[in-house]
Amino acid sequence: MRLLTHNMLASNVKGVTNGFPLRLEAEKWAEKEVELNADFLRHMFSKIEWKALAGAARAVGYGELPDEADASMLDSEDFLRRFHHALLEIHVEEGALVCPESGRRFPINKGIPNMLLHEDEI
Amino acid sequence: MKLKQLEGLLGTLQQFSHPKVELEQYPTGPHIASRLLYTAENTFGDISGKVVADFGCGCGTLGVASTLVGAEQVIGIDIDPESLEIASINAVEMELDIDFIRCDINKLRWRDHWIDTVVMNPPFGTRRKGSDMEFLAMALKVASGAVYSLHKTTTRDYIKRTALRDCNARSAEVLCQLRFDVPQLYKFHKKKEVDIAVDLWRFEPCEKIMIV
Ligand SMILES: C[S@@+](CC[C@H](N)C(=O)[O-])C[C@H]1O[C@@H](n2cnc3c(N)ncnc32)[C@H](O)[C@@H]1O
Numbered sequence: 001m002r003l004l005t006h007n008m009l010a011s012n013v014k015g016v017t018n019g020f021p022l023r024l025e026a027e028k029w030a031e032k033e034v035e036l037n038a039d040f041l042r043h044m045f046s047k048i049e050w051k052a053l054a055g056a057a058r059a060v061g062y063g064e065l066p067d068e069a070d071a072s073m074l075d076s077e078d079f080l081r082r083f084h085h086a087l088l089e090i091h092v093e094e095g096a097l098v099c100p101e102s103g104r105r106f107p108i109n110k111g112i113p114n115m116l117l118h119e120d121e122i
Numbered sequence: 123m124k125l126k127q128l129e130g131l132l133g134t135l136q137q138f139s140h141p142k143v144e145l146e147q148y149p150t151g152p153h154i155a156s157r158l159l160y161t162a163e164n165t166f167g168d169i170s171g172k173v174v175a176d177f178g179c180g181c182g183t184l185g186v187a188s189t190l191v192g193a194e195q196v197i198g199i200d201i202d203p204e205s206l207e208i209a210s211i212n213a214v215e216m217e218l219d220i221d222f223i224r225c226d227i228n229k230l231r232w233r234d235h236w237i238d239t240v241v242m243n244p245p246f247g248t249r250r251k252g253s254d255m256e257f258l259a260m261a262l263k264v265a266s267g268a269v270y271s272l273h274k275t276t277t278r279d280y281i282k283r284t285a286l287r288d289c290n291a292r293s294a295e296v297l298c299q300l301r302f303d304v305p306q307l308y309k310f311h312k313k314k315e316v317d318i319a320v321d322l323w324r325f326e327p328c329e330k331i332m333i334v
Contacts, residue, residue, distance in 0.1 A: 004173070004195050005221045012231035019231060034219065040171050040194045047236055088195065091219075112206055115225040122229070 001113055003056045004087045007048055009113070011099035011106075013121055021052035022097035022106070024059040029092045036084045042074050044087065057086040128190055129156035135212045137181050138205060145202055146245035146253075150183050150272070154300050158241065158270055158322055159187040161297055166324065168268045169193050172238035175264065177227055177257055182209030182220065184241045189218045196220045197237070199227065228256050235266035235327065243272045255281075259289040262327040269327070275299055275319035285325055293326045 011019025054065040064082045066073075073079045097106040097113055106115050132152035141147035150158075163169040170192030176185035179198030188196050198220055200206050206222050213220040244257035254273060261269040262285075269291075273281050278296065285291040302320040 001221050001223070002195070002219075005197055005223070008197075008232050008236045009223075010231040010233065012225070012229050020233070032219070037171065037194060043171070044173075047233075049233075110207075110210065112210070112222045112224055114203075115223060115229070116201065117226075117229060 001092045001108060001111055002088055003053060003060075003090055003092075004044070006056050006092075006097070007052055007087075009097065009115070011101065011104065012115060012117065013099055013102050013104050014117075016099060016101045018101050019099055021049065021055065021100070023100055024056045024092065024095065024097060025105075026060045026092050026095040028094040029060045029090055031089055032091060034088055036080065038080055041080055041083055041087070045069075045071060045074060045083070048087075053086060057090070060090050060092065062086055062090065123190060125156055125160050128160065128187060129153060131190060131216070132156055132183055132187055135181060135183055135186060135216075136208050137183075139208070140204070142202060144249055146249055147180060147202070147205065149180060150243045151303060152183075154272070154302065154320075154322075155183045155187050157298075157300070158184065158272070159191050161322070162239065162241065162268070162270050162324075163191045165297075166268065168239045168270075172267065173197070173236075174239045174241060175199065175237045175261075177240055177242035177261055178244055179209055179222070180205045180243075182212045182222075184243065185209070185220050186212055186216055186218060188239075188241055189213075189220060190216075193239075198222045199225050199230070201226050227260050230260055230264065232264045234263060237264045238267040240265045240269045240271075242270070246274055255284055255289065258285060258291075258325070262290040262325060265327050267326070269323075269325040271323050271325070272300075272302070272320045273323060275321050278321055281321075281323065289325075290328050291325045292328045293324075295324050296321045297324055298322050 137149040174188040174193040176198040185196045185198040240261040245253045247254040285294040
């Protein structure tokens, strides 16, 4: 799971109203270079919840994102590079996503988060 | 990538080893899958540079095809862990980066209209009535651009009506009719191969409601 995907997910536990962002607990992750697409990054910037991205990046040891960001920063190549790295080049392999409200843990194994709920949580 | 080349590559993917009847697991063949993605990209520009979700991804055929035609990020969702495992292997063998999530489509809680495009071959709803429309309603909730889906031609009028009335669709258009060979995976199919007519649909969701 990459951090782009993390930015889209909320807790699906029944009754939870404030399930975003899921807290990322990363035990194992990998980095893999991909080509930077500046147009795509600009497109994504409007959708990304920045604080959630910066928090998730810190959970995988990447502290190079500013705490806050605004669209004017997209003119900086350095900023784009960091944004790109955090969003698309880090793959969380093992760990968990934790619901901020209920504390329910969704395990991540072999890169795949398991968001399936038990009968009593539906 | 040329259509024939795409079709050829999709033909090399591993498919369900033990298909589960209750989940309606049968793969989208390379012929249909390649045409679906080719049309989405070349006629509508809905794939390259986009975030694409593959709903009920199974062994990942549609997600792989999306990546091959240029999707920037693909996310495949299925309820079945064994299919997801095969899908991951397919992605690795093709040297593609695809994210997979295990979840019940009905229980997705994603930020609204965050995905650009959804591609899917949902269960036809023969085992569990209505599951095709559940997939469609959820797809139109998470997509901001377009949803591509396959449905039985016999249900065409119903799909159109329900999509527009109940599923948040702004438009619903049949792009073409295809023949779908459902191989004899299941005992209740009497003939060797059941050839059914399916429609390739393109839906657009209603107005953006960005929720942050
Ligand atoms: C007709 S198959 C299509 C498989 C694959 N997309 C393809 O094109 O080859 C339907 C898929 O939906 C999955 N599925 C069925 N019900 C589901 C649900 N409620 N949530 C998520 N996936 C589901 C099945 O496991 C199966 O892989």
